[in-house]
Amino acid sequence: MxxxxxxxxxxxxxxxxxxxxxxxxxxxxxxxxxxxxxxxxxxxxxxxxxxxxxxxxxxxxxxxxxxxxxxxxxxxxxxxxxxxxxxxxxxxxxxxxxxxxxxxxxxxxxxxxxxxxxxxxxxxxxxxxxxxxxxxxxxxxxxxxxxxxxxxxxxxxxxxxxxxxxxxLTNGWQGYAKVGVRNAMVISVASVCLAIHDGNVRVALGSVGPTIIRGSESEAWINSVGLENVTPSVAQEFGERVRAESRPIDDHRSTAEYRRHAVGVLATRLLLRGVQR
Ligand SMILES: Cc1cc2nc3c(=O)[nH]c(=O)nc-3n(C[C@H](O)[C@H](O)[C@H](O)COP(=O)(O)OP(=O)(O)OC[C@H]3O[C@@H](n4cnc5c(N)ncnc54)[C@H](O)[C@@H]3O)c2cc1C
Structure with a gap:
């Protein structure tokens, strides 16, 4: 060859x-x-x-x-x-x-x-x-x-x-988190990147759809609320909205339901981390 x-x-x-x-x-x-x-x-x-x-x-x-x-x-x-x-x-x-x-x-x-x-x-x-x-x-x-x-x-x-x-380059916080079946050497069953630029949040979701999904509606919602108004319950609501934008399937790595849950949890955590920094 x-x-x-x-x-x-x-x-x-x-x-x-x-x-x-x-x-x-x-x-x-x-x-x-x-x-x-x-x-x-x-x-x-x-x-x-x-x-x-x-x-x-x-x-x-x-x-x-x-x-x-x-x-x-x-x-x-x-x-x-x-x-x-x-x-x-x-x-x-x-x-x-x-x-x-x-x-x-x-x-x-x-x-x-x-x-x-x-x-x-x-x-x-x-x-x-x-x-x-x-x-x-x-x-x-x-x-x-x-x-x-x-x-x-x-x-x-x-x-x-x-x-x-x-x-x-962005001028705000950015972070990435994933969930897999164990802690290392693992392909994600759900992943999220959250980035803040000029005070606006962007969020992208992995492993929960046929392509990477930009959570455009969740972004629009959180940006209308304003980062200065993010409380734990606002972050929770953001996670729910991200979860609703995901389109996962069941496969050998996970169920769609678990993926939906995980992506929401990751988005909530990343948003809280982003505003705390
Ligand atoms: C044990 C193991 C664990 C892994 N864990 C992860 C993980 O946790 N997360 C993850 O995302 N991936 C993981 N992977 C998958 C893999 O490591 C990644 O996708 C990696 O980024 C592939 O890069 P590569 O350079 O090795 O690609 P290659 O194997 O060289 O190429 C991959 C594909 O891309 C094409 N390609 C390569 N370079 C170019 C180019 N410049 N232009 C156009 N096409 C190109 C090739 O033709 C091929 O189709 C894992 C793989 C293994 C074996």
Whole structure:
């Protein structure tokens, strides 16, 4: 099986154009599981890990954005400057798998798989991230809300590669929380990212619908109440409204009813945490 290891975006997009059935790989923590379970049979693989611009991240305070290359691993997001700029992403990164998975797994791979349980995805949704896509001849940038179109489905075209994401900085508190069947090494059965910007709350829900769900009605309600008026009972009501916006299903990880309950509890807790800081 040929494995191409391009060292530039230009080479990578050309290789993909010349080998349309090739499978892309970054950390391989999703792809190799699929191969091991006989769900995918790559004849050609294009590895994206050696492309320098995919490995970089930078904080542009002047423009108020953070750019993260698609091959940056979770381990880099967990600590340091990147974690200070994007605390919710750091919290989400810390919950992913084990240290080995976090050393290899990437945002590009989480976006490529696009599972509703992907831990980075509610954060990208709540922070209004933009996903950058390139083919041999085109480049485009897509808001996360338009990128994820269904469970494990996204709007990436077969000849496109994700180079990274741009995430606008927020000026208020942000946090992420998830519930799983145990405390570590666990795929979420419900997750929530809550971010505050210019005094307004944004909330995004994972694992409780076919895509990540922005709790738009809950956001509108809490923003009309005002953060200064958040009491425990207001936070409880917010959780109820978030719960009503979720669209979970029963599956091997959880029941829909438990997911609905959990997502409401997480939203209540995150809102209280946000206003207490
Ligand atoms: C033991 C274990 C525990 C895990 N725990 C978690 C968890 O807690 N939370 C969680 O969210 N995930 C978890 N995962 C899943 C996985 O680690 C993440 O989804 C990770 O982000 C995948 O990144 P990767 O670089 O390894 O992707 P890969 O496996 O390399 O790729 C995943 C998919 O994305 C495509 N792809 C990769 N890079 C690009 C790109 N630049 N452009 C376009 N398409 C691309 C690939 O073709 C493939 O379809 C776990 C996996 C394992 C094996």
């Amino acid at each position: 040929p494995v191409f290891i391009p060292s530039s975006l230009t080479d990578a997009t050309r290789l993909l154009s010349n080998n349309p059935s090739a499978h892309l790989v970054t950390g391989g923590t999703d792809l190799m599981v699929e191969v091991n379970f006989n769900h995918r049979h790559p004849e050609t693989v294009i590895s994206l890990r050696k492309i320098p611009e995919f490995q970089h991240w930078n904080i542009d305070n002047k423009s108020g954005v953070v750019h993260i290359g698609s091959s940056v691993p979770y381990a880099t997001m967990e600590h340091g400057e990147l974690a200070q700029a994007l605390p919710a992403l750091a919290e989400a990164a810390r919950t992913v798998g084990s240290p080995q998975i976090r050393a290899a797994g990437s945002l590009g791979g989480n976006l490529g798989t696009c599972s509703p349980a992907g831990d980075s995805l509610p954060v990208l949704s709540a922070l209004n991230a933009i996903v950058h896509l390139h083919s041999e001849t085109t480049s485009r940038s897509v808001p996360f809300a338009e990128f994820m179109v269904g469970p494990k489905r996204n709007s990436r075209l077969p000849n496109e590669i994700i180079s990274g994401v741009t995430i606008p």
